[in-house]
Amino acid sequence: MKLDAKAIRYLTSEDFRVLAGVEAGSRNHEVVPTPLIVQLSGLRGGSGVHRSISVLAKTNLIAKVKNAKYDGYRLAYGGLDYLALNAHQKQKCIYSVGNQIGVGKESDIVVVAHSSGSQRILKIHRLGRISFRTVKTNRDYLRHRNTGSWMYMSRLAAMKEFAFMKALRENGFSVPEPIAQNRHTIVMSLIDAFPLRQISKVPRPAELYSELMDIILELARFGLIHGDFNEFNILIKEEEDPDAKGKAPANVDDENDENIRLVPVLIDFPQMVSIDHANAEMYFDRDVNCIKRYFQRKFHFVSDVPGPSFADAKKNLLKNPGKRLDVEVEASGFSRKMARELEAYMKEVGVDGDAGAPRDDEEEDDDSEEEEDGSEEDHSDDGQPEEETGPSDSLDDSSRRLEELRV
CATH class of the missing domain: 1.10.10.10 (Winged helix-like DNA-binding domain superfamily/Winged helix DNA-binding domain)
Structure with a gap:
């Protein structure tokens, strides 16, 4: 859709x-x-x-x-989209709508703009898209839920992501700025970055690898585990590194690479869990191993130091206690009951993040998409579930001006 x-x-x-x-x-x-x-x-x-x-x-x-x-x-999907879009327009969060730049298994990403001209991202959660696929293999699915399930669960996913993004942003983590949330949608800042999976080489893979492992441990110190920490959900910003100027080895072909600092930005938080979760160790180890495997396959880098273990994370939490953001988010309104409902639903319809997504050389053909009702939608893993496709240079010339609409 x-x-x-x-x-x-x-x-x-x-x-x-x-x-x-x-x-x-x-x-x-x-x-x-x-x-x-x-x-x-x-x-x-x-x-x-x-x-x-x-x-x-x-x-x-x-x-x-x-x-x-x-x-x-x-x-229909479009009806819920219009209700959310109308609410964002009334709140002055969105002025015009541009291109769709990402299609994932559980969400769509659209470039929008504020009345000031600044570009933003509209993320539309579509958990119902997955449930329509599983109806084919699990005929009993709809017997226990009405059609409001996909609306409610998509709304829960948006609420959870917005709450965690807000808490992480306020505590110094590199994430997009959360601007507004309505129904199954989130408006956030557009990051001038590209997903890690689209980057063919990095000048210092060991440095980036170490920084990503530190982020996993830092999340744990605040009581959180990302749950889907992989190349799809890590954006990489390029910033000039003044400390590196003049230090590039003489045999380096491109000095500019040595003067660039890569800054990771985290996205996609619907699967984030507390460090006290029953399966926390499994999620933690999966996050670590996803990064290990990707760096070995893509950048041919294998660290001499074993990756952090869940025991290390727990020790770090005890030695250097930080704010418990899992507790803080729960207190902000996204309750433990909501988290359990969303987790159960995502397991039921087979949502497991991007950890099992096709690799770069295994991607499926985009033309194998089907329409909405009871059939499969576009799940080509060319689409990024989040802002992975990076910024759009400009809004489409046919951008729709919501301020002028009679609503």
Whole structure:
């Protein structure tokens, strides 16, 4: 499902009230009855509601369910996207929408802009995309959950990521700046960087490797384990290193490489867990081993020093206690119950981060994508689940100006 904002300019405030009514009804109904939509929209006169329903259905924001026992509609991906986009526009977080620059298994990444002209990233969580795939192999899946599950779980994923990003940013970690969160979406700063997996060489692999291992330990010192720490979810910024000038060896072909400092930036936090989690050691070791394997395969670098162990992390936590960000995030509103629900859902639908994603030489063809309802969407691992594809030079010429829309 690709975000297409062009139809939003034709929607009225009444249309959005009806769309919000369908969303509210989806929490308890797989197919929301038309009379209930009329009631939840709070609009007088059924004819106006039916006109809005017709408009929303034509723009694929809601869908008529075939062979349903009663007359009703369900909320489509696009409908939830428009509700979130409308909320961000009202809060002055987004002024225009540009290109989609990343497609992942669980999210889409779109470049947007503020009214000041500064570019930002809109991340759209799409956990429902995975659940539609697993319906094919697990027919019992939908018997125990209504269609509101993918909306609720995608919202939980956005809430969790926003909460952890905010806590990490406030405590000095190199992460994008979280700006706003609404429903299943997050607005964050755009980082002028590229994912580690797109970088063919680094001037000093040992230095970058050591820094990444230090980040894993520093997260543990604050009570956190990333859970999906790999080349897909680490952005690399290039900064000039003034201390390195004039120190490059004479046999180095490109002195500029020696004057560049690579700064890692962490992204993608829906799978982050507490160091007290029952499977914390497994997640910690997986993070460490992902980096080890990648550096050996891509940069032909193997460290002489064994990677940090979970026992080392626990000792570091006791010797140098920092703020417990896992506790702080829980206190901020993302409860332990929510975390358990999200974790159970992600396991049920087979979400396991990018640790098992195809390697650079094993990537699948992008043309093998299917459409939304009950079928597979675009999971080509050419797409990066986060901002991995880096910044866009400019917004598309056809950027949609949300301020001018009649909403």
